[in-house]
Every structure is written in structure tokens, then in C-alpha cells.
Amino acid sequence: MSISKQIVADFIANDVRFVTTVPCKQLGGVIDEVEARPEIHHVPANKEDEGMGLCAGAYMGGKRSAIIMQNTALGVTINTLVTLTQFYRMPLPMLISYRGELKEPVACQVEMAVHTKALLNQLNIPTYHFHRQEDGAELDAILKYTFMCNKPVAILTDATFWGGY
Amino acid sequence: MIRSEVLREIAPVLREALVVCNIGLPSQELHMIDDQPSNFYMLGTMGLASSIGLGLALSQPKPVVAIDGDGSVLTNFGTLPTIANNVADNFVLLIIDNGSYGSTGDQPTYAGKKTSLAKVASACGCENVVEVQGAEAAEALRTALDSGKMTVLVVKCESGNIKVPVITMDPVVIRDRFMKAVRS
Numbered sequence: 001m002s003i004s005k006q007i008v009a010d011f012i013a014n015d016v017r018f019v020t021t022v023p024c025k026q027l028g029g030v031i032d033e034v035e036a037r038p039e040i041h042h043v044p045a046n047k048e049d050e051g052m053g054l055c056a057g058a059y060m061g062g063k064r065s066a067i068i069m070q071n072t073a074l075g076v077t078i079n080t081l082v083t084l085t086q087f088y089r090m091p092l093p094m095l096i097s098y099r100g101e102l103k104e105p106v107a108c109q110v111e112m113a114v115h116t117k118a119l120l121n122q123l124n125i126p127t128y129h130f131h132r133q134e135d136g137a138e139l140d141a142i143l144k145y146t147f148m149c150n151k152p153v154a155i156l157t158d159a160t161f162w163g164g165y
Numbered sequence: 166m167i168r169s170e171v172l173r174e175i176a177p178v179l180r181e182a183l184v185v186c187n188i189g190l191p192s193q194e195l196h197m198i199d200d201q202p203s204n205f206y207m208l209g210t211m212g213l214a215s216s217i218g219l220g221l222a223l224s225q226p227k228p229v230v231a232i233d234g235d236g237s238v239l240t241n242f243g244t245l246p247t248i249a250n251n252v253a254d255n256f257v258l259l260i261i262d263n264g265s266y267g268s269t270g271d272q273p274t275y276a277g278k279k280t281s282l283a284k285v286a287s288a289c290g291c292e293n294v295v296e297v298q299g300a301e302a303a304e305a306l307r308t309a310l311d312s313g314k315m316t317v318l319v320v321k322c323e324s325g326n327i328k329v330p331v332i333t334m335d336p337v338v339i340r341d342r343f344m345k346a347v348r349s
Contacts, residue, residue, distance in 0.1 A: 017224075018220065018223070018224055020220075041223060041224070043219075043220070043223065043247065043251050044247075045216075045243070045247060046243030046244075046246060046247060047241075047243050049210075049212075049213065049241075050212075050213065050216045050241055050243050050244055050247065051216075052213075052216075053210070053212075053213030053214075053215075053216025053217045053220065053241075054216050054217070054219060054220035054223075054247070055220060056213075056216075056217050056220060057185070057216065057217040057218060057219060057220025057221035057222070057223075057224065058220040058221065058223065058224040059220075060205065060217075060220075060221055060224075060340065060343060060344050060347060061220065061221040061222075061223070061224030061225040061347060062224060062225055062344075062347065062348065063224040063225075065220070079209070079210060080210050080213065082209075083208070083209025083210045084207075084209065084210040084213065084217075087208065087209060087336045088336045088337060088339070088340040089336075089337050089340070090340070
């Protein structure tokens with residue numbers, strides 16, 4: 001099974017039924033699989049904070065939800081993470097493409113990468129970093145942890161994990 | 166007619182639906198006028214009432230009304246194409262358009278100038294867009310809910326605020342009782 005299919009299979013096995021996405025080249029295979037699986041209601045969002053609002057509504061409607069996004073968008077989601085997801089204690093797995101890490105060809109992406117973990121740490125968001133392919137085996141446990149503690153949880157997936165560009 | 170008077174008019178109709186209410190004075194006013202477990206009060210996160218409402222409507226069958234403001238729609242314009250392209254026929258987006266940022270002191274919005282939110286919603290692909298004056302809001306909301314069609318309802322009214330207490334209910338309590346109302 002491809003890593004993209006395995007990730008989505010883990011989402012489904014953990015009853016995630018509503019996923020919102022903002023496009024990303026690294027996560028393209030995951031987004032295609034989210035769209036293809038009938039178990040998941042996929043709603044593409046125009047911006048990541050909007051996507052987190054959609055996820056909050058879906059969660060309150062009884063569907064476990066998740067967001068797929070790039071780390072470059074972390075800045076625009078801080079207010080939403082703090083005043084909606086965390087303030088109302090809602091679970092939110094955030095599968096994040098960690099742009100700006102090793103094998104990154106675009107210099108500007110590094111500018112946000114150097115702040116990514118610091119911001120997540122400042123927000124007290126549990127953060128996991130997938131660097132080697134075998135790191136993906138932890139996703140199932142991370143999802144269970146997220147829905148156990150009702151918190152946003154970040155899963156950073158870098159270029160090495162995805163096998164380079 | 167000002168926003169709080171519109172809310173007073175529509176409050177009896179809102180009881181029939183799950184309500185996601187916009188940050189600031191709209192939530193405080195609705196909380197004072199007719200607090201219900203089926204009301205989700207936003208205490209922060211300007212702009213996301215329509216997104217939360219759409220996610221809720223897509224995930225369960227009960228009717229959902231998101232009460233938004235013109236300023237909040239302007240801050241999250243991306244919501245309108247998402248709503249248009251992900252049709253939930255149990256969803257009404259009710260925009261109380263008083264042409265001003267009420268909660269921050271009635272500074273004018275562009276919706277009170279050249280920009281028509283109804284036209285923007287239509288241009289984004291929303292198929293049932295209705296614009297009414299404040300006095301017609303309750304009847305228009307009932308019609309929208311009865312239609313079984315996703316509707317964007319723009320209610321035009323005057324700017325102006327009344328004195329209301331802040332909501333002191335804990336956010337987790339608001340969320341928990343709301344989710345119980347969703348399941349009931």
C-alpha cells in the first residue's frame with residue numbers, strides 16, 4: 001500500500017469521516033485518496049482557518065474531522081486554533097506538509113519552516129515529525145491520542161518522508 | 166430597525182434550528198434575547214460562523230442557521246464559494262448586514278458602501294440568494310427553512326447597538342450542551 005493510501009486508511013480506521021484540504025504538491029496523493037474514498041466527506045477549503053471552522057462544525061455534528069494543510073499556513077490559523085479549536089476543546093488532527101526542510105528547492109519556504117515547531121510549541125500543540133517512511137506507522141496511535149485528549153495535534157511530514165520531490 | 170431588533174424578530178423561528186451565532190454583540194444579544202441549548206455562541210474567531218455552520222449542516226440532518234454579519238463575511242470571503250460548491254439543503258446563511266462593524270464601534274464596512282453581499286454570493290455560485298429588509302427577516306427565514314434549499318439570506322438593517330452583558334458561560338459548556346442538542 002502506498003504511504004498516501006496508508007495515511008487515509010488510518011484516518012478511516014479511526015472514524016475520521018470529514019476532511020478539509022488546501023492543496024499541496026507533497027500531500028497531493030493523500031488529497032486524491034481522501035477524494036476517492038467514499039467513507040470520507042471531502043470539502044476543499046480556500047484558506048486553512050476556514051477549513052478549521054468547517055472541521056469544528058463537522059465535529060459538533062458528530063463526525064470526526066481532520067485538516068490537511070501546509071506549514072506555511074500556520075500563521076493564518078493561530079487565532080482559530082486558540083479561540084475555536086483549543087478554547088472549545090475540540091480534537092483536530094492536522095496533517096501538515098513540512099515545507100522548507102531538507103531537500104527543499106524553494107528558499108522562501110525555509111523562512112516559515114524555521115518558525116514552524118516554535119509556533120506549535122508556543123501554542124502547546126502536541127507535534128509529531130515524520131522524517132523516515134517508518135515514522136508513518138505512528139499515525140494510528142497519534143489519531144487515537146488526538147481523539148482521547150480533544151486537542152489539535154500536528155503531524156509534520158517533510159520531503160524526506162515523502163521521498164524527496 | 167437595528168440588529169438586536171432583527172434578532173428579536175427571528176428568535177422564535179431560530180428555535181426550530183441549530184444556530185451558530187457570530188462573535189461579539191450578535192451572540193451576546195441572542196444569548197440575552199433567547200438563550201437556547203441549540204445556540205452555539207462564538208466567543209472568538211471572527212469570520213468563521215458560516216464555515217462552522219456549513220460543516221455542521223453537512224454532517225447531520227437537522228436544519229442549521231448561521232447568523233453572520235457583513236463585516237465577518239468580508240473577513241472570510243472564501244466561505245461563499247465553499248458554500249456554493251458544497252450544497253447542504255439544511256443550511257441557511259443569514260447575514261445581518263448593517264453596513265458596519267458593530268462590535269467595534271460601528272465603523273463602516275464596504276458592504277454599506279459599493280459592495281453587495283447578495284451579488285457576491287450569487288457570483289460565487291450560491292443558487293438561492295434573498296435580500297430583505299429587517300422587518301421581513303422572520304418571514305424570509307421561515308420561507309428559507311421551509312424551502313428545503315440551501316439559502317443565503319441577506320437582511321439589511323440600520324447600524325446601532327444596545328447595552329448587553331458579555332457571555333460568561335464557559336466555552337466547553339456551550340459546546341457540550343450544543344452537541345447534546347444536536348444529538349437530541
